[in-house]
Amino acid sequence: SLKSCQVTVANGSAKLVLGADESYTLDVSATGCKITAKTQFGAYHAMETLSQLVVFNFDTDTYFVKDTPWSITDSPRFEHREVLLDTSRHFQPIASLKNIITSFTYAKINTIHWHIVDKQSFPYGSPTYPKLAKMGA
Numbered sequence: 001s002l003k004s005c006q007v008t009v010a011n012g013s014a015k016l017v018l019g020a021d022e023s024y025t026l027d028v029s030a031t032g033c034k035i036t037a038k039t040q041f042g043a044y045h046a047m048e049t050l051s052q053l054v055v056f057n058f059d060t061d062t063y064f065v066k067d068t069p070w071s072i073t074d075s076p077r078f079e080h081r082e083v084l085l086d087t088s089r090h091f092q093p094i095a096s097l098k099n100i101i102t103s104f105t106y107a108k109i110n111t112i113h114w115h116i117v118d119k120q121s122f123p124y125g126s127p128t129y130p131k132l133a134k135m136g137a
Contacts, residue, residue, distance in 0.1 A: 007043055011040075022042050024073075025074075027070070027072075028050070028072075030069070050065075052106070076108065081108060084115065085097075087115065087116055089115075
């Protein structure tokens with residue numbers, strides 16, 4: 001069972017900008033793991049990967065990773081990983097939007113393009129930008 005995980009981050013105060021280093025190394029044994037990353041963003045992605053590998057055994061009340069050992073060295077292929085969310089023409093309930101946005105972390109999406117208004121769609125009333133709903137996007 002997994003008993004510990006050591007995390008080492010070279011620069012834990014890196015700014016979140018396009019091109020930030022998101023690379024990491026994840027080594028998993030039967031009893032623990034080691035994460036090495038240049039920035040906190042790489043460490044976060046490593047933990048997301050680890051969460052996708054971990055299984056809970058209800059009979060023994062323990063967490064484990066199948067088929068250990070694992071050694072994963074990963075980095076994003078593209079700096080900009082975007083999903084278009086079009087609620088201006090495709091209505092989504094708020095609960096559904098929350099689930100969708102939360103799921104982006106599983107795929108390590110770093111940008112959301114939210115098409116929230118359109119001239120022909122449901123208007124979004126913004127107190128900050130009152131002309132937005134009136135004139136359309």
